[in-house]
Amino acid sequence: RSEGSEPSQTKNNVPRLKLSYKEMLETNNLVTFEGLANSSAYHTLLLDEEKGRLLVGAKDNIFSFNLLNISKDKAQIPWTASPTRRDECKWAGKDLLRECAHFIKVLLPFNQSHFYVCGTGAFHPVCSYLEVGKKPEDGVFRLATHVENGRGKSPYDPKLLTASMLIDGELYAGTSADFMGRDFAIFRTLGKHHPIRTEQHDSRWLNDPRFVGVHLIPENDNPEDDKIYLFFRENAMDGEHAGKATYARIGQLCKNDLGGHRSLVNKWTTFLKARLICSVPGSNGIDTHFDELQDVFLISTKDPKSPVIYGVFTTSSNVFKGSAVCMYSMTDIRRAFLGPYAHRDGPSYQWVPFQGRVPYPRPGTCPSKTFGGFDTTKDLPDEVVTFARSHPAMFNPVNPINNKPIIVKTDVDYKFTQMVVDKVEAEDGLYDVMFIGTDMGTVLKVVAIPRSSWHDLEDVLLEEMTVFREPVAITAMELSTKQQQLYLGSDIGVSQMPLHRCEVYGKACAECCLA
């Protein structure tokens, strides 16, 4: 690992422009939806650019806002848990107001006219279909009366998250699937196949994970090889770390995985995970790690197979509070998944790179014509499935680009929670402009500018804007490049702000919009 250059640490935590909540409103840089008295938890945001709407899933309600201005022509569908469910939830010892309600956790495009919506249903997850019509002028916004079981789709506990994605009528969700919040898994439900999930009761597969993102990334031009990548943090595996620790992970699955035939029946046979490192190299060889993955954002490149992955991390310590952003390349990620499997001979052994013979086809490879030999995971040789079952983790971690974070923030009273990235064309090339949400209701606008080369970036804090009336955590962030707007969710409401505030600077736009 290169230790040549200093870690990119923002010594100066003072932004070039700082706007309070009041200033944001006064300068018309903020439109807010202040929330309803009987709702909260505006955490599930979905952009419908075609129809010009922002859909928001919250406590007991689904909202539809006008993307141009969220304070105009808002629509709302109340969706509560039945009194019976709420009573059951309360009898089970849960808090009636904060837990025994219907918190919307999943809101995904299903087809041209419908969205798929799931919520906690007072610790009894349910899903349904939200009809929005085919065209904006249809003005349709109604919930189907038909309700489906939401287990494996939405968590029971509103405090927990689901990372979910719907492709080809199938729902991929990393979530908690039981009342106690102990059975975490990655599920595929809906669609024509039998539901499929990760192995249960095996802490090597998943160890108390918190899912923050899921994305489909093609492996090559053959869709048979398409992979689903999940991003989460979890407890380090037994023997992986001295004492308790959180590790950030990337997990992979084949989209066409149908589970095993004799073993791993209706379980993923292509699941693998690798550690995502985000650390500042120490001159003494002791690195400072940021392990609590909070959010990921993928930014596309010319090559759809190789998006750049931004990860937002915080520290695990309650003494030293800090945040960092690391970038990862798909090349490094694929290299980790093609590297040695983590292996140990038993509980008293260390994890070592597996040195023995890896069965063919290599576990983690998708059934396809590309690598030949098998059409479906059900045809996999037993020894491949057995190996896959006991070797879900890779030995090598994925290191960030340049082996260090692009942003490190310490000695501030906030932590990063969310991030989106906007590509902005400036005179001297394309810049990634990062919008980072914090746990104090603020948004930071940061650009990474090359110091001497693209391997040595300096982050510049351009703006710090307060976007909620109270210091609440920003829990959702959606970027519309078409509208040039940012949409933000929190516990107390929804906010909207333009990406750029050229008029505030009062100078020529070219100068201000990229500092």
Added chain:
Amino acid sequence: RSEGSEPSQTKNNVPRLKLSYKEMLETNNLVTFEGLANSSAYHTLLLDEEKGRLLVGAKDNIFSFNLLNISKDKAQIPWTASPTRRDECKWAGKDLLRECAHFIKVLLPFNQSHFYVCGTGAFHPVCSYLEVGKKPEDGVFRLATHVENGRGKSPYDPKLLTASMLIDGELYAGTSADFMGRDFAIFRTLGKHHPIRTEQHDSRWLNDPRFVGVHLIPENDNPEDDKIYLFFRENAMDGEHAGKATYARIGQLCKNDLGGHRSLVNKWTTFLKARLICSVPGSNGIDTHFDELQDVFLISTKDPKSPVIYGVFTTSSNVFKGSAVCMYSMTDIRRAFLGPYAHRDGPSYQWVPFQGRVPYPRPGTCPSKTFGGFDTTKDLPDEVVTFARSHPAMFNPVNPINNKPIIVKTDVDYKFTQMVVDKVEAEDGLYDVMFIGTDMGTVLKVVAIPRSSWHDLEDVLLEEMTVFREPVAITAMELSTKQQQLYLGSDIGVSQMPLHRCEVYGKACAECCLA
């Protein structure tokens, strides 16, 4: 581990009284020796209370100061390396001014009239005897012409430290014993016995240690059971921690260890080490560790077998800088050494508590009538020596009293380097008043005051005083309770200050001297 109360973290880093260097001088709270142009590194301090002198070992010089006032009747003995040695040192690629001089590293009472002195001798350690006479009025202060080999007593490299102690004519020293600074060991030299040391080239015994202290602590009333305890930091053993890490250690030895007969000949057979934990419990179960042990101070209790041990720690991270003080009891330390040995079956195994049969007498036990059976370590059964050789580390660490630090300091521009503790009687009982030296030339005076009980201490920063003209690290600290003075060493000179500054507060002494 208790997680009930919040970590004792000084949220308020502002002292009740802050005195600059100028203010310290103006208020007669500081006497300084500003150093000589041809000397530096005033790091080796020794109090001679009987003769009322402070002895200081430095670069190319030994000094003797008046304890009452170090600026009065100073005596000085130049002791340089020979031009030949200096040339050899220079030819070996070392820096002539900063490395190829004679840096005094050891200065210990030898008998009623002599001190034993060792130094680096331009990367060729040498020792000699410093005569001071039997009575103060003798006025003797001269170095013997006879020079001894200093290997295993003083390091070669002036950057490295020696923790040393002289008892019954024998010198115990934790140091580096070669030119390259790779062979670190704990030695016993001088005296009538053959020199003895730790096993060489075995990273389980010592792994790049930095010694900070050595103390004799009786085990019981039988002096045969007397033990020497060494305090150091070192690299974690292979397999002890994921990635590189520093661990703080306490090591034990029997004073009457003579080495083995067939195996471990002239090596310690009673060496054991345990990890010293100084960490703040995290609400998520992830603790924040302070592992870089900088200094220890023992404060005696009524029971000479049970001093309280104060440890000064800093973090290993170059991103998050912080310092902490932890307290340890001998009960907890002895329990760790009587607990399971750390064991692993091979390099790919984890360290586990040794579950098998421990040979008798239990390795680490001193030969004595107390536990019977053997008179000298040379009579130890082979299997005991073999076991001791391969099991130098204990599995259980030593946790601090109350399982958390008594002081945690973050978000300040200094780090702790040294500490002494003064017991002060106040109206409501005995208080430990801590004087903590920093790397910025300041001394902090801190008291730990019980909040609700003695298990819940709150540290109060009483004073912050600048005691050197430049922000240099305080590298040595000696407390004279008799004189009620503190003596401080640094690279640029020596300073003296009274323990209390009642006149500065300008109030009744009872009120001011304990806040």
